[in-house]
Amino acid sequence: MAEFEVDFRDLSLFGNSASEDEDSDIFESYALRRDEVDTFISNNKICIIKTLKGCGKSAILRIAMHELM
Numbered sequence: 001m002a003e004f005e006v007d008f009r010d011l012s013l014f015g016n017s018a019s020e021d022e023d024s025d026i027f028e029s030y031a032l033r034r035d036e037v038d039t040f041i042s043n044n045k046i047c048i049i050k051t052l053k054g055c056g057k058s059a060i061l062r063i064a065m066h067e068l069m
Contacts, residue, residue, distance in 0.1 A: 019062050020058045
């Protein structure tokens, strides 16, 4: 079996902690589009996303904005 080493100090292995800080091409390469985005963008009601830091609020907004454009 071949050995494999990962240098966890290599900053290119990890994305930004905030999706709005990530370049579009990089974000789109790993963003997972979920069905909840449909609910978020298809309603005529005001939607509020409330959750803990780092749970993906900015990512949902970024994906929704991309689909609405």
